[in-house]
Amino acid sequence: MEDSQENTEQDKFAILLGKAQSGDSDSYSVFLDLLYQKLKVIVSKKTQNNKEDLIQEIMISVHHARHTYDSSRPFLPWLYSIVNFRLSDQKRAYWRNGRKILHFIENTEDPKHTAVNNLKNEDLTNDLSGALSKLPEKQKTIVTMLKLQGYSIKEISEKLSMSTTAVKVSASRAYNTLRSILTEEKKQL
Numbered sequence: 001m002e003d004s005q006e007n008t009e010q011d012k013f014a015i016l017l018g019k020a021q022s023g024d025s026d027s028y029s030v031f032l033d034l035l036y037q038k039l040k041v042i043v044s045k046k047t048q049n050n051k052e053d054l055i056q057e058i059m060i061s062v063h064h065a066r067h068t069y070d071s072s073r074p075f076l077p078w079l080y081s082i083v084n085f086r087l088s089d090q091k092r093a094y095w096r097n098g099r100k101i102l103h104f105i106e107n108t109e110d111p112k113h114t115a116v117n118n119l120k121n122e123d124l125t126n127d128l129s130g131a132l133s134k135l136p137e138k139q140k141t142i143v144t145m146l147k148l149q150g151y152s153i154k155e156i157s158e159k160l161s162m163s164t165t166a167v168k169v170s171a172s173r174a175y176n177t178l179r180s181i182l183t184e185e186k187k188q189l
Contacts, residue, residue: 009038009076010074010076012034013031013034013035013075013079014071014075015027015071016028016030016031016034017031017069017071017075018071020066021066021067021069021071032059035059035062035079036055036059038079039055039058039083040055042079042080042083043055043058043083046083047087047090049090050090053090054087054090057086057089058083061086062079062082065082092150128178128182131178131181131182132144132178134177134181135178138160138170139170139171139174139177140174141160142156142171142174143171143174143175143178145159146171153167153168153171
């Protein structure tokens with residue numbers, strides 16, 4: 001029964017988008033309304049952060065990519081590929097903007113609970129900052145560029161005039177050192 005419902009939904013999207021590609025603005029309007037409803041369900045399963053923003057980004061991407069859709073092919077895989085790309089972009093932007101390493105969803109009305117979470121975040125950030133400061137300068141730079149600024153291994157190797165292998169080795173050594181530092185500090189508590 002569920003497969004039949006999904007096929008019917010796919011057919012509906014395919015027909016509406018096919019008509020929209022032919023210039024039928026009414027079909028495109030109905031398509032966008034249905035798409036919004038579908039995206040609310042999909043996005044709520046994939047993330048808890050900035051859902052409305054992500055939905056809008058996906059709808060803009062669908063609008064820009066609508067000419068690439070082939071109505072003889074299933075609609076949902078095409079849509080899911082766009083959703084996954086946008087979700088990846090959102091995650092990349094989240095880390096690139098230097099957000100904290102852990103994100104706690106704070107939908108609580110208990111101010112004590114919120115304060116405890118804020119202290120945990122602050123402690124974690126302080127612990128990581130302290131551990132990072134103990135790394136050799138090159139390792140600290142690589143970890144910061146890779147994990148906090150969102151650079152790729154290739155970009156780091158170009159900026160630091162190192163081979164990609166050397167960047168990977170240095171990052172691995174930095175992770176091991178950080179793990180040792182944080183484990184040692186935890187034992188001292």
